[in-house]
Amino acid sequence: MAFNNLDTLYRQVIMDHYKNPRNKGNLDGDTLTVDMNNPTCGDRIQLNMQVEDGIVKDAKFEGEGCSISMASASMMTQAIKGLEVEKALKMSEMFSKMMLGEDVDTTGLDVGDIEALQGVSKFPARIKCATLCWKAMEKGVKDE
Amino acid sequence: MDVKAIREQFPILNQEVNGHPFVYLDSSATSQKPIQVIEAVDTYYRTYNSNVHRGVHTLGTKATTAYEGAREKVRRFIHASSSAEIIFTRGTTTAINTIATSYARTNLQAGDEIIITPMEHHSNIIPWQQAAKATGATLKYIPLQEDGTIRLEDVREMVSEQTKIVAMTHVSNVLGTINPIKEVATIAHDHGAIMVVDGAQGAPHMKVDVQELDCDFYAFSGHKMCAPTGIGVLYGKKELLENMEPVEFGGEMIDFVNLYDSTWKELPWKFEGGTPIIAGAIGLGAAIDFIEDIGMDAISKHEEKLATYAYEKMQAMDGITIYGPKHRAALITFNLDDVHPHDTATVLDADGIAVRAGHHCAQPLMRWLDVTATARASLYLYNTEEDVDRLVDGLKKTKEYFGNGF
Numbered sequence: 001m002a003f004n005n006l007d008t009l010y011r012q013v014i015m016d017h018y019k020n021p022r023n024k025g026n027l028d029g030d031t032l033t034v035d036m037n038n039p040t041c042g043d044r045i046q047l048n049m050q051v052e053d054g055i056v057k058d059a060k061f062e063g064e065g066c067s068i069s070m071a072s073a074s075m076m077t078q079a080i081k082g083l084e085v086e087k088a089l090k091m092s093e094m095f096s097k098m099m100l101g102e103d104v105d106t107t108g109l110d111v112g113d114i115e116a117l118q119g120v121s122k123f124p125a126r127i128k129c130a131t132l133c134w135k136a137m138e139k140g141v142k143d144e
Numbered sequence: 145m146d147v148k149a150i151r152e153q154f155p156i157l158n159q160e161v162n163g164h165p166f167v168y169l170d171s172s173a174t175s176q177k178p179i180q181v182i183e184a185v186d187t188y189y190r191t192y193n194s195n196v197h198r199g200v201h202t203l204g205t206k207a208t209t210a211y212e213g214a215r216e217k218v219r220r221f222i223h224a225s226s227s228a229e230i231i232f233t234r235g236t237t238t239a240i241n242t243i244a245t246s247y248a249r250t251n252l253q254a255g256d257e258i259i260i261t262p263m264e265h266h267s268n269i270i271p272w273q274q275a276a277k278a279t280g281a282t283l284k285y286i287p288l289q290e291d292g293t294i295r296l297e298d299v300r301e302m303v304s305e306q307t308k309i310v311a312m313t314h315v316s317n318v319l320g321t322i323n324p325i326k327e328v329a330t331i332a333h334d335h336g337a338i339m340v341v342d343g344a345q346g347a348p349h350m351k352v353d354v355q356e357l358d359c360d361f362y363a364f365s366g367h368k369m370c371a372p373t374g375i376g377v378l379y380g381k382k383e384l385l386e387n388m389e390p391v392e393f394g395g396e397m398i399d400f401v402n403l404y405d406s407t408w409k410e411l412p413w414k415f416e417g418g419t420p421i422i423a424g425a426i427g428l429g430a431a432i433d434f435i436e437d438i439g440m441d442a443i444s445k446h447e448e449k450l451a452t453y454a455y456e457k458m459q460a461m462d463g464i465t466i467y468g469p470k471h472r473a474a475l476i477t478f479n480l481d482d483v484h485p486h487d488t489a490t491v492l493d494a495d496g497i498a499v500r501a502g503h504h505c506a507q508p509l510m511r512w513l514d515v516t517a518t519a520r521a522s523l524y525l526y527n528t529e530e531d532v533d534r535l536v537d538g539l540k541k542t543k544e545y546f547g548n549g550f
Contacts, residue, residue, distance in 0.1 A: 005162070005494055006490070006491060006494050006545065009490065010487075010545075040502065041486060041501070041502040041503070041517060042502055042503040042507070042510065042516045042517040043486075043516070043517075044516070064516045065484065065486075065516070066484035066485075066486035066487050067484060067486075067487050067546075068486070068487075123490065125490075126486065126490060129486065
């Protein structure tokens with residue numbers, strides 16, 4: 001039973017994304033590339049996005065980091081693909097709130113597997129791991 | 145050495161974390177503080193808090209005596225010849241920056257060389273990068289052997305008449321490597337270079353005799369040796385310090401202040417601009433008393449025994465990589481196969497075991513090891529074999545947790 005508490009962090013679906021990351025790799029052609037790292041722990045991510053007409057047409061990532069940071073990136077790329085930039089940003093805002101342990105309203109947002117990361121809010125030291133990819137996404141679309 | 149009695153002096157160790165008895169294995173980041181140190185700081189604030197070196201009132205005199213008494217304890221602790229050579233700083237980082245800013249920028253010019261190693265903490269890399277950029281000097285690295293040690297023949301080959309500064313850590317905070325400071329200092333001096341030692345991981349764990357090491361500067365932090373945060377020491381040879389300009393100017397460090405120029409106090413005070421870290425210094429003095437009561441030799445012996453015990457137990461595990469040489473200081477940096485060190489640290493934390501995970505402020509060394517991060521268990525005088533057993537059990541659990549079921 002000792003693992004019970006940990007199980008709120010390491011949900012099955014998270015470990016699945018960690019071990020079988022979706023959208024891992026690079027995009028060809030004219031894409032937005034954002035490099036982001038977490039200087040306190042060494043995690044790094046490179047996010048590639050193809051944004052056309054205000055829509056995230058495609059998103060892929062490369063990187064190295066812990067299960068939480070990599071699973072979060074995998075889930076995020078799935079969730080933002082096909083979204084309007086505005087909606088992707090709204091989703092990022094929702095995610096930040098979720099990490100703070102706040103109740104979030106996901107109406108109108110197809111959050112996919114992301115909700116599995118809710119447990120991270122109970123592990124303050126790991127919140128930055130989960131938000132790294134979202135910070136990269138925000139930076140990418142805002143710089144555009 | 146009675147570790148049980150020692151543990152009783154550390155109130156923080158007597159608690160449960162996440163429902164388990166607390167095991168603290170992160171002393172290389174910061175050590176815990178014994179009750180003697182906590183009380184020394186508490187007593188200062190409760191009964192004689194006053195500024196030092198000014199005013200004639202009774203408490204001010206008492207505070208000054210305690211502050212300067214702490215300096216004398218530090219002098220004795222590292223076997224310096226004069227307390228004028230003991231400068232209180234905020235920590236190792238500030239101490240090294242003082243050398244890099246004051247000594248290096250005045251004494252270095254284009255064509256000169258600064259030599260360091262890839263195993264340095266960022267605080268013994270970046271100040272030299274900046275000094276090199278400011279003066280046109282070149283920064284060079286002594287190569288590391290596969291086991292994370294340096295060879296004296298490489299030092300001999302690299303140090304030349306162009307070398308002005310050799311800066312090296314006494315003990316690597318990642319690899320646990322104990323560097324041959326005395327021998328390197330001799331090579332440096334043979335070529336007219338000075339020897340700077342980052343003693344952050346040295347002074348807390350082993351006897352340091354700066355005269356025997358014959359280093360020119362030795363920097364260390366109080367908080368890694370049972371003292372509060374915010375206090376550290378820069379030891380420097382008097383003849384060097386005397387010819388160095390202060391880095392911070394203002395109160396406390398002056399002799400005469402005129403409208404357009406000023407003169408400085410004598411050593412060590414010319415380097416202590418502003419109200420000093422009085423409580424911190426008093427706490428450091430109490431920490432030195434505490435350590436000396438137990439005996440540094442006994443502490444070193446205890447740590448060595450514990451490090452060997454931990455190394456052997458961890459080495460015997462499957463799917464673990466331990467970094468650094470076999471002969472090492474009391475810290476073990478490692479990774480479990482296919483488990484990121486953050487995840488390792490989180491699982492251990494759930495068992496009440498505190499280890500460090502990350503790059504340990506040594507990014508160049510992480511690249512040399514070809515990892516992005518590692519986990520580290522570091523030991524101190526209050527750790528026991530039971531702590532190590534708990535760690536090993538926790539690591540087995542971690543492997544089980546990440547290996548199965550997903």
